[in-house]
Amino acid sequence: MTDKPQSWSLDELQQKAERPIAVVASPSTASVARELLPYPHYSTFDAIPQDTAALVVVGGGALMDAAKMYKHQHLPSSQLVAIPSLWGSGAEVSPVVVSTENGKKEFAVDDAFIPDAWVILPDLVKALPEHLAHYGCGDAWSHVLEGALSPLASEELRNEGALLIKEMLTTKLSKDIAWFELSARACRLQSSSSVGLIHGIAHALEPTLRKAHPDDGWGHAKLCSILILPVMKLCQQSSSKWSDFAKAQSIDQQQAEGVWTSLFDQEAFQQLLPHLEANWLSVLRNPLTRTNHAMVRRKDIQFFLAEDFT
Amino acid sequence: MVNNIDKLSELLTEVFLLEPEEFSLELKRADVETWDSLGIVAMAVGIKDEFGYHFTPEEATSIESVQDIITILTSKGITFDG
Numbered sequence: 110m111t112d113k114p115q116s117w118s119l120d121e122l123q124q125k126a127e128r129p130i131a132v133v134a135s136p137s138t139a140s141v142a143r144e145l146l147p148y149p150h151y152s153t154f155d156a157i158p159q160d161t162a163a164l165v166v167v168g169g170g171a172l173m174d175a176a177k178m179y180k181h182q183h184l185p186s187s188q189l190v191a192i193p194s195l196w197g198s199g200a201e202v203s204p205v206v207v208s209t210e211n212g213k214k215e216f217a218v219d220d221a222f223i224p225d226a227w228v229i230l231p232d233l234v235k236a237l238p239e240h241l242a243h244y245g246c247g248d249a250w251s252h253v254l255e256g257a258l259s260p261l262a263s264e265e266l267r268n269e270g271a272l273l274i275k276e277m278l279t280t281k282l283s284k285d286i287a288w289f290e291l292s293a294r295a296c297r298l299q300s301s302s303s304v305g306l307i308h309g310i311a312h313a314l315e316p317t318l319r320k321a322h323p324d325d326g327w328g329h330a331k332l333c334s335i336l337i338l339p340v341m342k343l344c345q346q347s348s349s350k351w352s353d354f355a356k357a358q359s360i361d362q363q364q365a366e367g368v369w370t371s372l373f374d375q376e377a378f379q380q381l382l383p384h385l386e387a388n389w390l391s392v393l394r395n396p397l398t399r400t401n402h403a404m405v406r407r408k409d410i411q412f413f414l415a416e417d418f419t
Numbered sequence: 420m421v422n423n424i425d426k427l428s429e430l431l432t433e434v435f436l437l438e439p440e441e442f443s444l445e446l447k448r449a450d451v452e453t454w455d456s457l458g459i460v461a462m463a464v465g466i467k468d469e470f471g472y473h474f475t476p477e478e479a480t481s482i483e484s485v486q487d488i489i490t491i492l493t494s495k496g497i498t499f500d501g
Contacts, residue, residue: 390436403468
Protein backbone atom coordinates (compact mmCIF):
# COMPACT_ATOMS: atom_id res chain seq x y z
CA MET A 110 0.00 0.00 0.00
CA THR A 111 1.14 3.51 -0.70
CA ASP A 112 0.34 6.61 1.32
CA LYS A 113 0.29 8.69 -1.88
CA PRO A 114 -1.17 11.02 -2.84
CA GLN A 115 -1.30 13.53 -0.03
CA SER A 116 -4.14 16.00 -0.11
CA TRP A 117 -2.69 19.53 -0.08
CA SER A 118 -4.21 22.98 0.13
CA LEU A 119 -2.87 25.70 -2.13
CA ASP A 120 -0.80 27.02 0.81
CA GLU A 121 0.68 23.58 1.37
CA LEU A 122 1.62 23.40 -2.29
CA GLN A 123 3.48 26.70 -1.80
CA GLN A 124 5.27 25.31 1.27
CA LYS A 125 5.87 21.69 0.36
CA ALA A 126 6.49 21.59 -3.37
CA GLU A 127 10.18 21.37 -4.18
CA ARG A 128 11.79 24.04 -6.36
CA PRO A 129 12.01 24.67 -9.24
CA ILE A 130 8.33 24.19 -10.03
CA ALA A 131 6.89 23.85 -13.54
CA VAL A 132 3.17 24.14 -14.27
CA VAL A 133 1.37 22.62 -17.23
CA ALA A 134 -2.30 23.61 -17.41
CA SER A 135 -4.94 22.65 -19.96
CA PRO A 136 -6.13 25.53 -22.19
CA SER A 137 -9.47 25.74 -20.38
CA THR A 138 -7.79 26.16 -16.98
CA ALA A 139 -4.80 28.25 -18.06
CA SER A 140 -6.04 31.67 -16.95
CA VAL A 141 -7.16 30.53 -13.49
CA ALA A 142 -3.95 28.50 -13.11
CA ARG A 143 -1.78 31.52 -13.99
CA GLU A 144 -3.62 33.63 -11.44
CA LEU A 145 -3.30 31.12 -8.58
CA LEU A 146 0.02 29.44 -9.32
CA PRO A 147 2.83 32.04 -9.54
CA TYR A 148 5.39 29.69 -11.10
CA PRO A 149 6.65 29.22 -14.66
CA HIS A 150 3.95 27.83 -16.93
CA TYR A 151 4.60 25.66 -19.99
CA SER A 152 2.22 24.69 -22.74
CA THR A 153 3.71 21.22 -23.33
CA PHE A 154 5.58 18.68 -21.24
CA ASP A 155 8.48 18.72 -23.68
CA ALA A 156 9.09 22.41 -22.87
CA ILE A 157 9.63 21.74 -19.14
CA PRO A 158 13.23 22.29 -17.94
CA GLN A 159 14.98 19.05 -17.03
CA ASP A 160 15.93 20.38 -13.57
CA THR A 161 12.24 20.63 -12.60
CA ALA A 162 11.77 19.34 -9.06
CA ALA A 163 7.98 19.58 -8.92
CA LEU A 164 5.65 19.25 -11.88
CA VAL A 165 2.20 20.73 -11.26
CA VAL A 166 -0.45 19.61 -13.73
CA VAL A 167 -3.84 21.29 -13.95
CA GLY A 168 -6.55 19.75 -16.11
CA GLY A 169 -8.68 16.71 -16.83
CA GLY A 170 -7.98 12.99 -16.74
CA ALA A 171 -6.23 12.76 -20.11
CA LEU A 172 -3.75 15.54 -19.33
CA MET A 173 -3.15 14.09 -15.88
CA ASP A 174 -2.43 10.66 -17.34
CA ALA A 175 -0.02 12.25 -19.82
CA ALA A 176 1.73 14.01 -16.91
CA LYS A 177 1.97 10.76 -14.95
CA MET A 178 3.59 9.03 -17.90
CA TYR A 179 5.90 12.02 -18.63
CA LYS A 180 7.10 12.15 -15.04
CA HIS A 181 7.66 8.38 -15.01
CA GLN A 182 9.73 8.49 -18.20
CA HIS A 183 11.55 11.83 -17.99
CA LEU A 184 11.46 13.23 -14.42
CA PRO A 185 11.30 10.15 -12.19
CA SER A 186 12.74 11.88 -9.12
CA SER A 187 10.52 14.95 -9.31
CA GLN A 188 7.27 15.48 -7.40
CA LEU A 189 4.01 15.36 -9.31
CA VAL A 190 1.17 17.53 -8.00
CA ALA A 191 -2.21 16.99 -9.65
CA ILE A 192 -4.91 19.66 -9.71
CA PRO A 193 -8.03 18.25 -11.36
CA SER A 194 -10.25 20.60 -13.34
CA LEU A 195 -13.12 18.15 -13.02
CA TRP A 196 -14.06 15.16 -10.87
CA GLY A 197 -14.86 11.73 -12.22
CA SER A 198 -11.75 10.15 -13.68
CA GLY A 199 -9.94 10.05 -10.36
CA ALA A 200 -6.68 10.29 -12.31
CA GLU A 201 -5.31 12.57 -9.59
CA VAL A 202 -5.23 9.67 -7.11
CA SER A 203 -5.03 6.54 -9.25
CA PRO A 204 -2.12 4.26 -10.20
CA VAL A 205 -3.55 3.87 -13.72
CA VAL A 206 -2.50 5.59 -16.92
CA VAL A 207 -4.88 5.24 -19.86
CA SER A 208 -3.72 6.06 -23.35
CA THR A 209 -5.14 5.50 -26.82
CA GLU A 210 -2.85 3.56 -29.18
CA ASN A 211 -3.96 2.85 -32.76
CA GLY A 212 -7.60 3.53 -31.85
CA LYS A 213 -7.50 1.20 -28.83
CA LYS A 214 -7.46 2.12 -25.16
CA GLU A 215 -4.32 0.86 -23.43
CA PHE A 216 -3.68 0.73 -19.69
CA ALA A 217 -0.61 0.83 -17.55
CA VAL A 218 -0.90 0.29 -13.80
CA ASP A 219 1.87 1.06 -11.33
CA ASP A 220 1.91 2.69 -7.90
CA ALA A 221 4.75 4.82 -9.24
CA PHE A 222 2.16 6.64 -11.39
CA ILE A 223 0.25 7.91 -8.35
CA PRO A 224 0.84 11.66 -7.97
CA ASP A 225 2.67 12.76 -4.81
CA ALA A 226 -0.08 15.21 -3.92
CA TRP A 227 -3.35 16.56 -5.23
CA VAL A 228 -4.98 19.92 -4.67
CA ILE A 229 -8.57 21.05 -5.03
CA LEU A 230 -8.93 24.51 -6.58
CA PRO A 231 -12.62 25.48 -6.22
CA ASP A 232 -12.06 28.42 -8.63
CA LEU A 233 -11.65 25.95 -11.49
CA VAL A 234 -15.24 24.80 -11.09
CA LYS A 235 -16.79 28.23 -11.73
CA ALA A 236 -16.23 28.04 -15.48
CA LEU A 237 -17.00 24.34 -15.72
CA PRO A 238 -19.87 23.57 -18.13
CA GLU A 239 -22.81 22.03 -16.27
CA HIS A 240 -23.01 18.98 -18.57
CA LEU A 241 -19.37 18.09 -17.91
CA ALA A 242 -19.97 18.33 -14.15
CA HIS A 243 -22.99 16.04 -14.61
CA TYR A 244 -21.00 13.42 -16.53
CA GLY A 245 -18.18 13.67 -14.01
CA CYS A 246 -20.66 12.69 -11.29
CA GLY A 247 -21.73 9.73 -13.44
CA ASP A 248 -18.12 8.67 -13.87
CA ALA A 249 -17.66 8.70 -10.08
CA TRP A 250 -20.91 6.75 -9.64
CA SER A 251 -19.73 4.11 -12.11
CA HIS A 252 -16.46 3.72 -10.18
CA VAL A 253 -18.11 3.25 -6.81
CA LEU A 254 -20.74 0.83 -8.12
CA GLU A 255 -18.41 -1.36 -10.12
CA GLY A 256 -15.69 -1.18 -7.46
CA ALA A 257 -17.95 -2.12 -4.56
CA LEU A 258 -19.80 -4.87 -6.44
CA SER A 259 -16.67 -6.29 -8.05
CA PRO A 260 -16.01 -9.99 -7.42
CA LEU A 261 -12.55 -8.85 -6.31
CA ALA A 262 -13.79 -6.38 -3.66
CA SER A 263 -13.00 -7.25 -0.05
CA GLU A 264 -15.53 -6.81 2.74
CA GLU A 265 -13.73 -3.64 3.77
CA LEU A 266 -14.00 -2.22 0.25
CA ARG A 267 -17.67 -3.12 0.03
CA ASN A 268 -18.31 -1.31 3.31
CA GLU A 269 -16.39 1.74 2.10
CA GLY A 270 -18.38 1.59 -1.15
CA ALA A 271 -21.67 1.53 0.71
CA LEU A 272 -20.67 4.53 2.79
CA LEU A 273 -19.64 6.39 -0.32
CA ILE A 274 -22.86 5.54 -2.18
CA LYS A 275 -24.90 6.94 0.72
CA GLU A 276 -22.87 10.16 0.61
CA MET A 277 -23.27 10.39 -3.15
CA LEU A 278 -27.02 9.96 -2.79
CA THR A 279 -27.14 13.13 -0.73
CA THR A 280 -24.97 15.11 -3.17
CA LYS A 281 -26.65 16.63 -6.23
CA LEU A 282 -25.39 15.78 -9.70
CA SER A 283 -24.11 19.29 -10.29
CA LYS A 284 -21.24 21.69 -9.72
CA ASP A 285 -20.55 20.85 -6.09
CA ILE A 286 -16.87 20.69 -5.13
CA ALA A 287 -17.71 17.87 -2.70
CA TRP A 288 -17.52 15.67 -5.83
CA PHE A 289 -13.73 16.07 -5.99
CA GLU A 290 -13.34 14.17 -2.72
CA LEU A 291 -16.14 11.68 -3.45
CA SER A 292 -14.69 10.95 -6.87
CA ALA A 293 -11.17 10.46 -5.49
CA ARG A 294 -12.50 7.96 -2.94
CA ALA A 295 -14.50 6.13 -5.61
CA CYS A 296 -11.44 5.88 -7.79
CA ARG A 297 -9.27 4.54 -4.97
CA LEU A 298 -11.94 1.95 -4.27
CA GLN A 299 -12.19 0.69 -7.84
CA SER A 300 -8.42 0.65 -8.27
CA SER A 301 -8.22 -1.66 -5.23
CA SER A 302 -10.80 -4.03 -6.72
CA SER A 303 -11.82 -3.80 -10.38
CA VAL A 304 -14.46 -2.43 -12.69
CA GLY A 305 -16.98 -4.25 -14.90
CA LEU A 306 -19.23 -4.06 -17.94
CA ILE A 307 -19.83 -0.28 -17.80
CA HIS A 308 -16.11 0.28 -18.19
CA GLY A 309 -15.73 -2.66 -20.59
CA ILE A 310 -18.20 -0.99 -22.95
CA ALA A 311 -16.86 2.53 -22.37
CA HIS A 312 -13.28 1.53 -23.14
CA ALA A 313 -14.24 -0.53 -26.18
CA LEU A 314 -16.50 2.13 -27.71
CA GLU A 315 -14.93 5.49 -26.84
CA PRO A 316 -12.46 5.70 -29.75
CA THR A 317 -15.14 4.47 -32.20
CA LEU A 318 -17.77 6.94 -31.01
CA ARG A 319 -15.36 9.87 -30.99
CA LYS A 320 -14.49 9.07 -34.61
CA ALA A 321 -18.07 8.46 -35.78
CA HIS A 322 -19.62 11.43 -33.94
CA PRO A 323 -16.80 13.94 -33.38
CA ASP A 324 -19.15 16.80 -32.47
CA ASP A 325 -21.25 14.99 -29.89
CA GLY A 326 -18.84 15.12 -26.96
CA TRP A 327 -18.37 11.38 -26.57
CA GLY A 328 -15.86 10.68 -23.83
CA HIS A 329 -15.30 8.29 -20.98
CA ALA A 330 -17.42 10.17 -18.45
CA LYS A 331 -20.39 10.57 -20.81
CA LEU A 332 -20.28 6.88 -21.71
CA CYS A 333 -20.08 5.73 -18.09
CA SER A 334 -22.91 8.07 -17.05
CA ILE A 335 -25.27 6.82 -19.74
CA LEU A 336 -24.38 3.16 -19.31
CA ILE A 337 -25.01 2.84 -15.57
CA LEU A 338 -28.79 2.40 -15.87
CA PRO A 339 -28.85 -0.15 -18.76
CA VAL A 340 -25.94 -2.15 -17.39
CA MET A 341 -27.29 -2.29 -13.84
CA LYS A 342 -30.69 -3.36 -15.18
CA LEU A 343 -29.07 -6.11 -17.27
CA CYS A 344 -27.05 -7.36 -14.31
CA GLN A 345 -30.12 -7.42 -12.09
CA GLN A 346 -31.72 -9.90 -14.49
CA SER A 347 -29.19 -12.59 -13.64
CA SER A 348 -27.72 -11.52 -10.32
CA SER A 349 -29.14 -10.34 -7.01
CA LYS A 350 -25.77 -8.94 -5.96
CA TRP A 351 -26.74 -5.26 -6.14
CA SER A 352 -30.04 -5.82 -4.43
CA ASP A 353 -28.48 -8.00 -1.68
CA PHE A 354 -25.71 -5.45 -1.18
CA ALA A 355 -28.12 -2.52 -1.01
CA LYS A 356 -30.37 -4.31 1.48
CA ALA A 357 -27.47 -5.42 3.69
CA GLN A 358 -26.02 -1.90 3.69
CA SER A 359 -29.35 -0.06 4.06
CA ILE A 360 -28.95 1.75 0.73
CA ASP A 361 -32.17 3.14 -0.71
CA GLN A 362 -32.31 1.23 -4.02
CA GLN A 363 -35.11 3.32 -5.44
CA GLN A 364 -33.21 6.52 -4.76
CA ALA A 365 -30.06 5.07 -6.33
CA GLU A 366 -31.98 3.96 -9.41
CA GLY A 367 -33.45 7.45 -9.61
CA VAL A 368 -29.92 8.83 -9.83
CA TRP A 369 -28.98 6.37 -12.60
CA THR A 370 -32.12 7.41 -14.47
CA SER A 371 -31.09 11.08 -14.20
CA LEU A 372 -27.73 10.15 -15.67
CA PHE A 373 -29.30 8.25 -18.56
CA ASP A 374 -29.79 9.92 -21.94
CA GLN A 375 -32.04 8.05 -24.37
CA GLU A 376 -30.97 9.97 -27.47
CA ALA A 377 -27.29 9.42 -26.80
CA PHE A 378 -27.92 5.76 -25.97
CA GLN A 379 -29.65 5.30 -29.33
CA GLN A 380 -26.60 6.80 -31.03
CA LEU A 381 -24.37 4.38 -29.12
CA LEU A 382 -26.40 1.21 -29.76
CA PRO A 383 -25.30 0.35 -33.34
CA HIS A 384 -21.67 0.67 -32.23
CA LEU A 385 -22.35 -1.52 -29.21
CA GLU A 386 -23.91 -4.18 -31.41
CA ALA A 387 -21.05 -4.05 -33.92
CA ASN A 388 -18.40 -4.27 -31.18
CA TRP A 389 -20.16 -6.60 -28.73
CA LEU A 390 -17.60 -9.39 -29.04
CA SER A 391 -14.78 -6.94 -28.31
CA VAL A 392 -16.72 -5.78 -25.26
CA LEU A 393 -17.05 -9.38 -24.06
CA ARG A 394 -13.33 -9.96 -24.57
CA ASN A 395 -12.38 -6.76 -22.78
CA PRO A 396 -10.55 -7.56 -19.51
CA LEU A 397 -12.71 -5.00 -17.67
CA THR A 398 -15.92 -6.79 -18.67
CA ARG A 399 -14.55 -10.06 -17.34
CA THR A 400 -14.60 -8.80 -13.76
CA ASN A 401 -18.22 -7.67 -13.98
CA HIS A 402 -20.29 -8.53 -10.91
CA ALA A 403 -22.80 -10.52 -12.98
CA MET A 404 -22.14 -12.88 -15.84
CA VAL A 405 -22.28 -11.26 -19.28
CA ARG A 406 -23.41 -13.40 -22.22
CA ARG A 407 -23.32 -13.08 -26.00
CA LYS A 408 -27.12 -12.88 -26.15
CA ASP A 409 -27.20 -9.95 -23.68
CA ILE A 410 -26.78 -7.50 -26.54
CA GLN A 411 -30.43 -8.25 -27.33
CA PHE A 412 -31.42 -6.84 -23.94
CA PHE A 413 -29.83 -3.48 -24.75
CA LEU A 414 -31.39 -3.45 -28.21
CA ALA A 415 -34.89 -4.37 -27.05
CA GLU A 416 -35.31 -2.68 -23.69
CA ASP A 417 -36.78 0.77 -23.23
CA PHE A 418 -34.85 2.53 -20.46
CA THR A 419 -36.82 5.76 -20.42
CA MET B 420 -35.92 -29.09 -18.79
CA VAL B 421 -32.25 -28.06 -18.89
CA ASN B 422 -30.02 -30.32 -16.82
CA ASN B 423 -26.95 -29.20 -14.92
CA ILE B 424 -24.51 -30.58 -17.50
CA ASP B 425 -26.18 -28.44 -20.17
CA LYS B 426 -26.22 -25.43 -17.84
CA LEU B 427 -22.51 -25.83 -17.10
CA SER B 428 -21.69 -26.37 -20.76
CA GLU B 429 -23.57 -23.23 -21.78
CA LEU B 430 -22.04 -21.22 -18.96
CA LEU B 431 -18.42 -22.18 -19.71
CA THR B 432 -18.97 -21.69 -23.44
CA GLU B 433 -20.11 -18.13 -22.66
CA VAL B 434 -17.46 -17.35 -20.05
CA PHE B 435 -14.54 -18.54 -22.15
CA LEU B 436 -16.08 -17.36 -25.45
CA LEU B 437 -15.88 -20.84 -26.98
CA GLU B 438 -17.71 -22.17 -30.00
CA PRO B 439 -20.26 -24.78 -28.83
CA GLU B 440 -18.32 -27.61 -30.51
CA GLU B 441 -15.18 -26.64 -28.57
CA PHE B 442 -16.77 -27.61 -25.26
CA SER B 443 -16.45 -31.11 -23.81
CA LEU B 444 -16.47 -32.58 -20.33
CA GLU B 445 -12.80 -33.43 -20.86
CA LEU B 446 -11.87 -29.78 -21.47
CA LYS B 447 -8.82 -28.62 -19.52
CA ARG B 448 -7.66 -25.17 -18.49
CA ALA B 449 -4.48 -25.62 -20.53
CA ASP B 450 -6.60 -26.03 -23.69
CA VAL B 451 -8.41 -22.72 -23.34
CA GLU B 452 -6.63 -19.43 -23.95
CA THR B 453 -9.29 -17.38 -22.17
CA TRP B 454 -9.15 -19.57 -19.02
CA ASP B 455 -6.70 -17.14 -17.46
CA SER B 456 -6.88 -15.27 -14.15
CA LEU B 457 -9.70 -13.00 -15.38
CA GLY B 458 -11.45 -16.03 -16.87
CA ILE B 459 -11.38 -17.63 -13.42
CA VAL B 460 -13.05 -14.54 -11.93
CA ALA B 461 -15.71 -14.53 -14.66
CA MET B 462 -16.28 -18.27 -14.23
CA ALA B 463 -16.71 -17.89 -10.44
CA VAL B 464 -19.30 -15.13 -11.03
CA GLY B 465 -21.16 -17.32 -13.55
CA ILE B 466 -21.15 -20.37 -11.25
CA LYS B 467 -22.57 -18.23 -8.45
CA ASP B 468 -25.30 -16.85 -10.74
CA GLU B 469 -26.21 -20.24 -12.23
CA PHE B 470 -25.66 -22.70 -9.38
CA GLY B 471 -25.74 -20.46 -6.31
CA TYR B 472 -22.36 -21.67 -5.08
CA HIS B 473 -19.46 -19.28 -4.55
CA PHE B 474 -16.05 -20.88 -5.11
CA THR B 475 -13.49 -20.07 -2.43
CA PRO B 476 -10.39 -18.37 -3.91
CA GLU B 477 -8.43 -21.60 -3.28
CA GLU B 478 -11.01 -23.69 -5.13
CA ALA B 479 -11.23 -21.24 -8.04
CA THR B 480 -7.48 -21.19 -8.61
CA SER B 481 -7.04 -24.95 -8.12
CA ILE B 482 -9.50 -25.84 -10.90
CA GLU B 483 -7.69 -27.31 -13.89
CA SER B 484 -10.55 -28.89 -15.83
CA VAL B 485 -14.31 -29.11 -16.29
CA GLN B 486 -14.20 -32.34 -14.29
CA ASP B 487 -12.68 -30.41 -11.34
CA ILE B 488 -15.64 -27.99 -11.46
CA ILE B 489 -18.10 -30.87 -11.48
CA THR B 490 -16.27 -32.55 -8.56
CA ILE B 491 -16.44 -29.39 -6.42
CA LEU B 492 -20.08 -28.66 -7.24
CA THR B 493 -21.06 -32.30 -6.65
CA SER B 494 -19.44 -32.12 -3.21
CA LYS B 495 -21.77 -29.18 -2.49
CA GLY B 496 -24.84 -31.25 -3.35
CA ILE B 497 -25.29 -30.11 -6.96
CA THR B 498 -25.91 -33.17 -9.12
CA PHE B 499 -24.64 -33.84 -12.66
CA ASP B 500 -26.41 -37.07 -13.47
CA GLY B 501 -27.17 -36.13 -17.05
